[in-house]
Amino acid sequence: MNFKKIILFFSILLLLLCARLYTSSAEVYNQNFQIKNVAFKISLIETAYEMYNVNLNDSNSYEELYKNSSKEGYKHYKWLKNTYNSMDPDMKKKLRNIFEFNTCWNYINEVLELKDDASSEEIVNKIISSKNLNLNMYLKNDVDLFFNYFSTVYFDSYFNKYENLYLNRATNLNKIILNKNIDIIKFIENVSGLNLDKNYKLIFYYDFNPLQSQVFKNNNTIISTVQLDTSIQDLISIAFYQYSHYIFDNFKNNSDLLDVYDNLLSDKFFTSKYNKIGKDYYDFNIWCEENLIAGFSRYLDYRFFQTDSNFTSYAYDLDFYNYLRKINFNPKNKNLSDVCIDFYKNKMIQAPLN
Template sequence: MKRNLCLILCILFFIVGCSKNKVNSSTPMVPSTECRTEVKGLVLKYVLIDTAYEIYQVNAQKIDVFSEQEYASIGKDTHDHYLWLIDTYEQFDEEMKIELHAIFESIHPWALMNQTTPLKDHANVEEIIGCLHGSNQLRLNKKLKKSISTFFPYFYYGFLQDYLEINQETFDQYAEEINQQLNQHNANIIEFMEKISGLKFKTRYKPIFYYTLRPIGAMGFNNGNKKISTLQRTCRDDAILFSTPFHEFSHELFQQFTKSKEFKNIGKQLKQIETFEADWINGMQDSYSWLAWCEENLVEGFAKYLRYKYYGTSSIEGIYTYDEDFFNYLKDLNFDASDQSLKEASILFYTKIIEEQ
């Protein structure tokens, strides 16, 4: 069975060696200032929740992709981070371990981080907690509010604050170096994705990428005209910078047709494919509805195609049931949105899969 979603970023790390090519000549250039991509260092409104969740993933969920072997295979820096995740959890009071579990067994970190996204980048722990408690969208019950207000200050002041002081300057430097590279290239991820997909984003977004401490996993958010993606610690230059955002940002494009009646009908038929459903049940059901799982396979396949068109990367390992197949389908077609829409290509691909069963 294909591996967990979060393996995306581990795979992307290994692509670095074959991705350090010049950007494809077809890549759109010279974005306007307000749309220029910007990379930022570690900010608490994301790192507080995301790092707590990574501790939970490593110590409580014990998924293979978050094993010591996986972290060590990426590099010494990442392995050292893994050891910190383990050591920190071991130092937690038993009550705090219970609170940590209570938070992430009740709500996905994306929902929490989506609420903290509008906060200023210098927001502190108290402001983050106040934001979560006051959210009308989250509608946290009293028990969960207590867990949040108890655990996060304990975690930050007892552990994360010192760790951030050690790492902050390094990640700020990473961000500064990539921003300098981007200013030289004038790369525009939004225009490139619109050109290849044949679809338009809702607004004229400014892409912003925020570093997190994790090497595996990423999330995407919208905040007004800002299109945001978190960035794994292994990204040190612009040679693979867009690899993760290609995935995160593509959801908005695909959702222009994955909510249609036609796609829902295809989704019903796809559920008859036992291997596809089994992959969803065994590890993905907690994160995706069935239709979202069908969309996720297409999104990652298309993200691979974007990487291929942008970076010239063609040897890309699949991580889901059909993402690699969809990438190869688009590649073999030499997909061109002026000849066939992305919706048509997606529907035809899944129709072909169904007919072959």
């Protein structure tokens, strides 16, 4: 075999290997349900925000929360504290300015269209050029100087240290989802009797923050951050809840249902819960819908996992879940919209007992 043939042989071998690697990688994800590694574009901002919280926003209460989250969570907390203590005093002021002016969610929402491993310079440029954030000249300067400093001096090495741990976890979970042939959208459609756009996509990104997840929506894509110890069952439950919002969009303007929402204003128990835990986040109609969505998503959990639930987040979400089980909800017998109306009408009859 002459030299040219040897070169050709190894070139073909390399192409075949790359093709196999590409195919393997392409098969890792379910199109509507993806679990991804920590993304630098998200975690750089999220971790800086954690540092702001634990050091500048009632830090005493956070230590116990991180300690109770996990061993790794508490190590993360100590890194946040030690890193902040070693930072340049001027950079500490810039950190405070950045998150006192705007929320972590708003900053991250601006960089989601960047590639996952975008550099700190790309992240900074996206933030300071954003028309949505409307940053003044001084804050743009703080963002520029702080994030490039934080990335270079501290965060790059921290990110690289743990990246493979999260990548391996994501790869394993995606393989399990594929091997079990779990089709989230098909299951929801079968149970609800309603159709979802097949282009809907839910992407989970692992994040260093062990206490809080954040959700972003961009057209037909839902993005949620999750913790390392989040189980497949938890991920599927999150998917049920998020996709249920799209299911309820099918009849959110139903006039009969909206009339029922208006009548619920006379339900003292329901309105007291709204005033206590819902008013700051929802208008009243969305509050009515959220109770139904939370209950329905829990019913999806029950149908999928065959496990019971007695947890409540709102006012009537647990009651709606139990109602769906009691009537053995089947969309062939009565559509979901009518079932929601019947449920709330029954609650209003019982309202004086609350």
